[in-house]
Amino acid sequence: MKRNRPSRRIKQTPDTLRLIQLATSLSESSSRIEDDFWEKRLTAFVTHLIASGAEETLMAALDPLYRETSPAYGALVSTIEACVETRHAETSDGLDALMIAIPVLSWSRFPIPAGPISTPQLDAIRVHLQAHVLAFGAKLSLCDRLYSPDQIPQTYIETAHLADKVTQAAKHGCDVKIDPKKMAETMSFLSDSRYLIGAVAAPQGTALFRWQEDDGDYTESARQWILQGSDAIRPLLPACALELQPVGAYHAAVLDADRASRPWSLRSAVAFLQTVLNILPSDLVAVIARFHDDQTEEYRVGLALRQNQTVVHGVVWPLLETEDNNNELSAEIESVLQEAGITQVIQLNQRFPIEYCEDCGTPLYPTPEGEPVHAELPEEQAENTQRHLH
Known part of the structure; x- marks a missing residue:
């Protein structure tokens, strides 16, 4: 994670x-x-x-x-x-169990759903997981809720408590009901991650996942899951563009989703502006700058109209794990922007202090002139879109 x-x-x-x-x-x-x-x-x-x-x-x-x-x-x-x-078998004939996460990247002009998952929807997802992800005979449990990043456990101890529930349920082959009253509120972003959380269990020392079997292959398993599983996940996220991510051990899967969400947010921002402003990606200028305070380092990307240099949107590219600012990261950001169709990308050399709008709390983004400003859509589009990209 x-x-x-x-x-x-x-x-x-x-x-x-x-x-x-x-x-x-x-x-x-x-x-x-x-x-x-x-x-x-x-x-x-x-x-x-x-x-x-x-x-x-x-x-x-x-x-x-x-x-x-x-x-x-x-x-x-x-x-x-x-x-x-992880929960290891207590006896030689017991079951090993592992908490898993199933991440989904999504963006929409409408609020991205997070909430309860019906039994028929869980059953449809289970079919594809058992066909493409789980080893033969492995047991599965799923939480009956689609989680937002604000709702997944925020500490190791909280995560361990949830792991106790889902791994125990997996050993009995049943799902976990989540009390909605104990869930945090979900912040609204145009681009964000969603997670299904569950666990897989199998006899001690045997395979948990399809790719651990003699004829298994991780790349093919992930490809089939993303291809087939997307149809089962899509009803949970109506009116949303989505990109299903590989299933994996909880912490690794969430961390991989955090990493994948950064280029996804940039591509989503460009697609959003194309839709809302009826422009081409080449009509935009992207400005990349480093921002910092005593404990945080991040890149911020201002997206400005090429015609008048007005910053109409922005995306934060946070550093993960022990990443440090380096030329490889800024080059990666530029490459994603160019792949999205933006032909003019400006890299600012100076670092800026991390600042937010005093009125609404949104981040400030760099202009082509090197000034952090509030991103503002043209008035007619802003009236219908008050949220920002994660």
């Missing part, structure tokens, strides 16, 4: 120091047998902390490792995520 950078320094405890020591030892290992030694100890300790609800201890260990750009940061994050989303 999107791994948020620790935002504050938390007091370290003996448990924190123990986590750091184990993660550091694992990252310094030079052999598989030593990897196994440290992984077992780190996994057991992380599992204990998760069961104890020790979110602050986990974050307090990640914080200094992140700031030091230590290889141990990746080792610890991967272990925490594995412990959160």
